[in-house]
Amino acid sequence: MSANGQPAPLLRLEGINTYYGQMHILQDVNLEVREGELVCLLGGNASGKSTTLKTILGIVEPRTGAVILDGRDVTRDSTAKRIERGLAIVPENRRLFGPMTVLENLELGAYLRPRADLQEDLERVYSIFPLLYERRKQLAGTLSGGEQQMVAMGRALMARPKLLLMDEPSMGLAPVLVERSFEVIQEVHRAGVAMLVVEQNANVSLSIADRGYVLSTGRVVLEGKASELLTHDELRKAYLGR
Numbered sequence: 453m454s455a456n457g458q459p460a461p462l463l464r465l466e467g468i469n470t471y472y473g474q475m476h477i478l479q480d481v482n483l484e485v486r487e488g489e490l491v492c493l494l495g496g497n498a499s500g501k502s503t504t505l506k507t508i509l510g511i512v513e514p515r516t517g518a519v520i521l522d523g524r525d526v527t528r529d530s531t532a533k534r535i536e537r538g539l540a541i542v543p544e545n546r547r548l549f550g551p552m553t554v555l556e557n558l559e560l561g562a563y564l565r566p567r568a569d570l571q572e573d574l575e576r577v578y579s580i581f582p583l584l585y586e587r588r589k590q591l592a593g594t595l596s597g598g599e600q601q602m603v604a605m606g607r608a609l610m611a612r613p614k615l616l617l618m619d620e621p622s623m624g625l626a627p628v629l630v631e632r633s634f635e636v637i638q639e640v641h642r643a644g645v646a647m648l649v650v651e652q653n654a655n656v657s658l659s660i661a662d663r664g665y666v667l668s669t670g671r672v673v674l675e676g677k678a679s680e681l682l683t684h685d686e687l688r689k690a691y692l693g694r
């Protein structure tokens with residue numbers, strides 16, 4: 453807890469400007485995720501959502517501004533170092549190892565953790581996703597899309613991250629699985645893990661998030677409590693299409 457009684461910020465982006473060559477993508481982006489919070493990052497195609505996650509992960513370096521992770525300036529730190537400091541990502545397209553079992557995929561997520569904690573970490577993931585325990589010997593490539601999403605999240609959770617980043621978890625899933633994948637996100641949220649989720653599906657993601665940010669051509673144009681953004685006229689017109 454910080455002095456004002458709010459959970460301490462786990463992640464802070466301060467005045468971030470990110471370029472690809474001469475192209476100015478993120479423009480003075482300020483963003484915060486507090487402990488235990490579920491924050492969604494919304495915006496249309498090419499608005500800079502993935503670039504924001506890449507900036508947080510250190511895959512792209514901002515020209516100016518700072519990335520503060522758990523109170524430390526990590527702006528010039530490698531991705532590996534940031535992962536050691538508690539970041540994890542569920543990548544787009546999930547990237548599971550299909551010919552390996554569910555259990556083996558989960559174990560891969562724990563490679564930075566002490567070996568002795570493996571069983572405890574597994575049990576924690578199984579308690580969030582009991583289905584993964586039932587399917588632990590099944591090859592990941594034979595799971596349904598929604599089940600694979602659970603493995604991808606379970607694998608990220610095996611590293612016991614302080615902050616989990618997700619890029620379009622519902623992409624490519626059938627509507628019924630989209631719903632399931634948001635339930636999975638809620639389960640992880642309830643387990644106390646802070647999350648920053650990139651989504652194009654504003655309605656669904658705002659309905660489960662604590663707060664949200666809306667990007668448009670690399671700028672934060674709206675931010676606030678998810679419940680308020682859901683009823684925000686401008687957002688509805690511009691991003692929710694009604």
Ligand SMILES: Nc1ncnc2c1ncn2[C@@H]1O[C@H](COP(=O)(O)OP(=O)(O)OP(=O)(O)O)[C@@H](O)[C@H]1O
Nearest residue numbers: 472475477495496497498499500501502503504652
């Ligand atoms: N490696 C790169 N080199 C050059 N330009 C890039 C690179 N990566 C992204 N861009 C450009 O930066 C802009 C923002 O891209 P970004 O991937 O962050 O958008 P996004 O909001 O994630 O979009 P989407 O919803 O389509 O995934 C786009 O115009 C994109 O073409």
Ligand SMILES: [Mg+2]
Nearest residue numbers: 501502503619
């Ligand atoms: Mg993207």
